[in-house]
Amino acid sequence: MKTAIVYYSMCGNTAFVAEKIKEALTDVDLIEITPVKSYPSKGIRKFLWGGKSAMMAEKPALNPYKFNADDYEHIVIGFPVWASRVAPPIRSFIEENRVVLQTKSISAYACQAGNGAEKALKNLKEIIPVSDFSASMILIDPKDKPTEDNERKIREFCKKL
Numbered sequence: 001m002k003t004a005i006v007y008y009s010m011c012g013n014t015a016f017v018a019e020k021i022k023e024a025l026t027d028v029d030l031i032e033i034t035p036v037k038s039y040p041s042k043g044i045r046k047f048l049w050g051g052k053s054a055m056m057a058e059k060p061a062l063n064p065y066k067f068n069a070d071d072y073e074h075i076v077i078g079f080p081v082w083a084s085r086v087a088p089p090i091r092s093f094i095e096e097n098r099v100v101l102q103t104k105s106i107s108a109y110a111c112q113a114g115n116g117a118e119k120a121l122k123n124l125k126e127i128i129p130v131s132d133f134s135a136s137m138i139l140i141d142p143k144d145k146p147t148e149d150n151e152r153k154i155r156e157f158c159k160k161l
């Protein structure tokens with residue numbers, strides 16, 4: 001059975017990791033989630049709008065995506081940390097697929113600039129809900145600041161999938 005990597009990425013870091021996982025495994029589909037109304041991705045508006053949306057636990061409308069849950073045994077959810085929370089488009093995806101997600105093995109990774117990812121991963125567990133992830137990892141801006149530590153974490157994560 002295949003693995004689906006479902007991710008949202010505003011600035012490319014989360015997408016970068018999704019590609020890395022795909023390269024390391026076989027039978028992986030990447031499913032990028034995008035909101036109908038894009039968040040500002042530059043300047044202070046980027047943090048104000050996205051941060052407020054995350055704090056208010058918004059579930060923005062998503063553009064259509066192809067996700068046939070029956071095709072997948074394992075689902076990896078990737079997201080950037082916003083205000084120590086899950087980025088809102090992932091919240092929308094979970095809302096739309098909650099029942100089926102509860103029947104799957106779920107792993108998750110969070111990309112952040114500094115801190116808050118532990119809280120965000122805990123938050124993700126509660127909103128699915130799932131008792132635990134099969135695998136999880138936290139990365140610091142993996143595309144913008146490549147490090148051997150990030151590479152090692154990705155390798156270890158892939159071994160658990």
Ligand SMILES: Cc1cc2nc3c(=O)[nH]c(=O)nc-3n(C[C@H](O)[C@H](O)[C@H](O)COP(=O)(O)O)c2cc1C
Binds near residue numbers: 080085
């Ligand atoms: C609205 C917003 C809020 C953010 N909040 C946090 C945060 O609470 N903690 C943190 O470490 N990084 C925070 N960041 C930084 C991103 O989580 C980080 O740069 C991440 O790697 C970006 O992933 P992406 O390139 O896939 O969008 C925030 C970024 C944005 C746009």
